[in-house]
Amino acid sequence: MAAFCEEFTLCLLAGPGGSALPQGPLGLEPDGDRVLLTDRNRTVTLYKVSDQKPLGCWSVKQGQTITCPAVCNFETGEFVLVHDDKVLQVWKEDDTNLEKAFKATFSADVYWIHSVPHAEPLVLFKNGTIKSLDVLLAAPQQEIENVFSNEVIRWSEAFTEVEKPVVVFITEQDVNCFIYVQHCNPYVLHKFKLDQAGDSSPPLSFAAYLKNKIVTVLCLYSNGCIYKILVPLQQSDSEEQHILPKSLLTRIQQSGTIFKRASIAILDKDHIAVTGCLDSPDRKVNECISLWNMKFQTLQDSKELPLGSTGQCWCYGDRLFVMHGKELKVILYNCETSSLAAALGKIKSTSTSETTSLSVNWNILQEDGQLCVQPDQPLPAKGASKRLLRSGRTTGAKTQLESLTVEQLLLIIKNSSLDVIEEKLMNFLSSTQIPDFHVSVGIIISALINRCEAEPAFYPADCLVQLTQMQGLSYSICPGLMTVALEKTDVCLLQLCLQQFPDIPEAVTCACLRTFLSISDDSLEEMNVNIDCVASYIDPTPNRKKQNQSEVIQNGFSSELLEENSCDTQLTQTSHAVEPSKLCPVGPQKATLLNAILRSAYSETFLLPHLKELSAEQVILFLQYLQFLYIKCSEQTTTDLPGMFCPTINQIMDWMCLLLDAHFTVVVMLPEAKGLLSSLHKFVRAQIRFYSELNKIEGSLKELQKIKNPKDVGLYSIEVLKLV
Structure with a gap:
């Protein structure tokens, strides 16, 4: 799954008279946590993204126009740009006036400059020639030969293949498109023709990535179709021009609408971002940025741009840079592993020490495709059907006491x-x-469940627990198991299912939650619930108060929640009474069961309606426990609770948000919830201030790293480092 996270404005851009730039910036180039922003007139600005502030600004003379965006020379740490097509300028970050910087005039017009790690920048001329910057600076007026004459470059990108730079660029001539692959060191050029069959609309944007010596080019057309083109880095020795076919990946808009000012950015091997303006026949214009999964051809997330956009989008790291009105927005995003389980919202994260569940029963089929194998029917013999779901089997030597078939065991169960x-x-x-x-295990469990339903007095708890502990089971293999466990209030079996099954429906998860919250702690103490996973952070005697103990603040947490102007509070305080939020509102048995709920897989869309079935008392109790866990996580240096099967801080926060969304009115109206909400608000506010101070410390440490210490300081030295 891919989703947008928080966003912020990096800077404001305006054209003459204060109007927004109609075409947006000329370019945006990364330099670590910094970006070089080049406008379409005269200015280049260096921004630090994390601090949202400019570090430097340079302008060419009045009457000159920047025609190639500035880039960073990673070999020298200098910046390079081209103005008026042929004039190149090189300057350093501490230079304040470009007029005093180095200049060189070339004999041909420059299209683009590409920065390549561990190599000199590569200069691509409009006639198709590519030269290394150091070679050009040695003789700026050297003759630049023509690779083509009547073609126009539409797009270019540089890659590093086996530590050697490669430039791929696309040209256009009339209705034909050509793809060039230029190897550097030594210089070898390959030319391909792009197959134009199947689409008469013009291409709007290109993006590419290199993998296994093949450049994959994605092309977005104005009709919303995205095509994939595979460009080999090597070509056969024959002089015959190769035609590269294109394959349709997906169509991202409805028929009848067209894209204007659109661009495409590759996030990872499965996800892309598309920014653009959709224009429909009824003159309705919609501008937005969207995230798409190319493996499953699904829309993952979308964000409207009501103030208008230039259609430009850049992706560096986990950040998207998008023009929105007069603002350059930075939008953070998150991409999870692309899989069918993730697309269905059933993916589950487990540690290597935990038992993993991998198998999901998609129904056992006969050769003719009909459903087969009911709990009271014999299992087909091994090899009878190739379409049976095959899963991993148990390993290790086992003592064969008596050879039993599944059919015989089913008769015994009856x-x-x-x-x-x-x-x-x-x-x-x-x-x-x-x-x-x-x-086989799924069929046996189903047979036991059928007898439980037929005979209410029959309940083989130990058998069901033993079978459920087998690795690789899932809810779909034995769908009636958790229903019977809920009817019998078998919390131990429910806990085991929640820990093992990756595909539990949200309705069943909420039913387990209601059951756990409704059982008293005294009743749970009599049940066999393993509390080892919570024993390290929950007092087994929750009613015992801790008094007159000195607390040391860890990770910015204080037992007395900080107020607005209390940043200078000492880090060691004495608490005369333990605050309610420091005491676990539930016993260790119930905490263990609730942790299993927090770690279960779910989809928010399907979970929210079932969460609304919780009573007001259950909501308050669950919120109090989530607050307790959140505070416990904040006390830890790693924000991780000790032990196995413990929820993460992200899971805790997600459930807290879901619960507040489902019961917003109830929580606001209940008097007993006001103190809880106030406590949560104060604590989160204190955490924000704490992390703000951490960001300042991080900035100071980065400044210290930039200071070049002398290589030989002798046997003894004293150094004074001053941060400005």
């Missing part, structure tokens, strides 16, 4: 006593050969 079933089940699980192990 008619035998609980003791006999437990004994035969143990023998079955101990056998060395079990075809389609996880499918």
